[in-house]
Amino acid sequence: MSAAAIDIAIIGAGPYGLSLAAHLGQTRRSFRIFGEPMRFWSRHMPRGMRLKSEGFASNLYDPKSEFTLEHYCKENGIPYAHIGFPVPLETFIAYGREFQRRYVPQLEQVEVEKLVERSPGFELTTAAGETVRSRSVVVATGIGSFAYFPPPLRDLPSALVSHSSHHSDVGSLRDRRVAVLGGGSSAIDIAALLKEAGADVELIARTDSLEFHNPPREPRPLLERITEPRSGLGIGWRSRLSCDVPLVFHTLPEHIRIQAVARHLGPAPCWFTRDAIVGKVPLHLGATLDRVESAGSGIRVIFSQRGEKKSIEADHLIAGTGFKVALSRLKFIDPSLRSRIRSTEDSPVLGRRFDASVPGLHFVGVSAANSFGPMLRFAFGANYAAKRLSRHLAAA
Numbered sequence: 001m002s003a004a005a006i007d008i009a010i011i012g013a014g015p016y017g018l019s020l021a022a023h024l025g026q027t028r029r030s031f032r033i034f035g036e037p038m039r040f041w042s043r044h045m046p047r048g049m050r051l052k053s054e055g056f057a058s059n060l061y062d063p064k065s066e067f068t069l070e071h072y073c074k075e076n077g078i079p080y081a082h083i084g085f086p087v088p089l090e091t092f093i094a095y096g097r098e099f100q101r102r103y104v105p106q107l108e109q110v111e112v113e114k115l116v117e118r119s120p121g122f123e124l125t126t127a128a129g130e131t132v133r134s135r136s137v138v139v140a141t142g143i144g145s146f147a148y149f150p151p152p153l154r155d156l157p158s159a160l161v162s163h164s165s166h167h168s169d170v171g172s173l174r175d176r177r178v179a180v181l182g183g184g185s186s187a188i189d190i191a192a193l194l195k196e197a198g199a200d201v202e203l204i205a206r207t208d209s210l211e212f213h214n215p216p217r218e219p220r221p222l223l224e225r226i227t228e229p230r231s232g233l234g235i236g237w238r239s240r241l242s243c244d245v246p247l248v249f250h251t252l253p254e255h256i257r258i259q260a261v262a263r264h265l266g267p268a269p270c271w272f273t274r275d276a277i278v279g280k281v282p283l284h285l286g287a288t289l290d291r292v293e294s295a296g297s298g299i300r301v302i303f304s305q306r307g308e309k310k311s312i313e314a315d316h317l318i319a320g321t322g323f324k325v326a327l328s329r330l331k332f333i334d335p336s337l338r339s340r341i342r343s344t345e346d347s348p349v350l351g352r353r354f355d356a357s358v359p360g361l362h363f364v365g366v367s368a369a370n371s372f373g374p375m376l377r378f379a380f381g382a383n384y385a386a387k388r389l390s391r392h393l394a395a396a
Helices: 015-024 039-045 067-077 089-103 185-197 222-227 236-242 246-251 254-265 269-276 365-372 379-395
Strands: 008-010 031-034 112-117 122-126 130-138 159-162 177-181 200-204 287-295 299-305 310-315 316-318 361-363
Touching: 008 015, 008 112, 008 122, 015 031, 015 089, 015 379, 039 089, 067 089, 130 379, 177 185, 177 287, 177 299, 177 310, 185 200, 185 269, 185 316, 200 310, 236 246, 246 254, 254 365, 287 310, 299 316, 361 365, 365 379
Parallel strands: 008 031, 008 130, 130 361, 159 316, 177 200, 177 316
Antiparallel strands: 112 122, 122 130, 287 299, 299 310
16 A cells, blocks of 8 residues: 655654654644554563653653643542652553543554655555655654663573563563673662562672662752752753753764763662662672573573672573664664664764754654763653754754
């Protein structure tokens, strides 16, 4: 099947795709949006976890900023606080889906399997076999394709080794021995949930100590609010400037931007997981992973710790090792098109309007972080991206 050309196609229906579609709905541009609403959050985040971001920074964005998470919670009698009350994953998913029903009812819940360049514009092929022609395309697929595995784990079978994003439900690992690799929030969150589910958990991390975020204190003294201002990314001027002036960040030399994104707000578990881990889960800190090998029906994890070789055996290992943007992992992008996208470290290099080197192609969300700053790694950045990109696309 084929259809008349449209102005804009959006691939992805998470916070960025849905917020952009809600803004484009106020313009005269024809567009279609493809994907399952809140797919990553519902399929790749473990049930029972809570968001690191505060309530006020966990919104999707309609043009008038009317339907916030706070608004949704009040409508449904769900506990909420701007600061200090961790948002349950299930609440965030339900809110995002309700946002989609209200503001993006035209969402087509079908995956895009192929994106090719067809001058002028692009051609998309959906899983339903439909061919769509579009003058512009926005890739808003989030981080689901970018799960990072350290090299020693990459050739091992999925029955023995998996990524934290592969476990929306940890109940299948109840009563099993599970090794968790990593010292950031992904690792700590899933280790805590595994322990709660009844698994025998041990954690291995490079860091010498687990640096938990401190719980927020409100109200804060005036001097502290001036020297350490709050933003959608947390406390401090670096986070505040990342949110307030992303175009200034965009003007910085590329190597500085990449370093800033990699180092700012690095892996760190939240305060509300401390009690579930400390004193309850064996911690092997300051450890360097050497190799992982089969051991009977399970695995043996071999690591170095303070100059000493150690090992533990488990039925399964979960890599809580985060995500790393890699254009090569977006398999729906045709290789000939991908080769024309200018990139650094396999991340797209974007102009001031989220535009890639191929005219008409745009990236938002984590794929845009190296160009616009760490705010684009979080749902909070969807507000800026939706406003700026929708204005550009409407005027194009």
